[in-house]
Amino acid sequence: MTQRHSQPLAGKVIVLDAGHQLGNHNFPAQINRPVPAGGFTKPCNTTGTSTDGGYSEATFAWKVTSRLKAKLEKAGATVVLTRKSNREDRWGPCVDFRGRKGNKRHADLKISIHGDGSLSSGAHGFHVIYPPDRAPWTDDIFGPSKRLAEVTKEALLKKGFSVANYIAGGDGLDERADLGTLNLSDVPVVMLESGNMRDSGDAAVMTSAKGQERYARALALAVRTYLG
């Protein structure tokens, strides 16, 4: 067994952005402060959503990120996190920081992990968001980011997840120009809306250790495929 085989991601730098922070709701002034978001300003962050049972998006994102980090590091990658805790007494970081994280290090890619909160009846499934061909912000990363989005979608399908039935297009992909996390990135980036936390079926998967592990496995597969 050579190192090349056991550590296929050696030398790669991967940024993982676990959406929101558990304590954001405790810091409204800090969270609502406008920050640069790619030609306009947006609030620093939001509280994120939760399941009907109160399981927070921040915790879901944190758990999947932690599992994914371990898998990528085992494969030899260097993993950079945009936040290093999941705590009620912390807030942020803001979307501009999240968007720029990894730029200076020329990271190989960035994945932002979220859960959605649609109240539409029966809305469920995942979708992968990527930035558009928009100068001067994301024209440089549009191509590779779209490819990363497609690879991520395929990996999730392979691990048994299904595409969202409530997003225009219906193909599980969504191009958006309004997200600072994507707009300020100089490295290929996608944002995964892993499922609809307000849907009881998605919520059951998203709050279970088994489900979180399946998300992490799918994303590790996506990274390996994209960088392979």
Ligand code: ZN
């Ligand atoms: Zn979110």
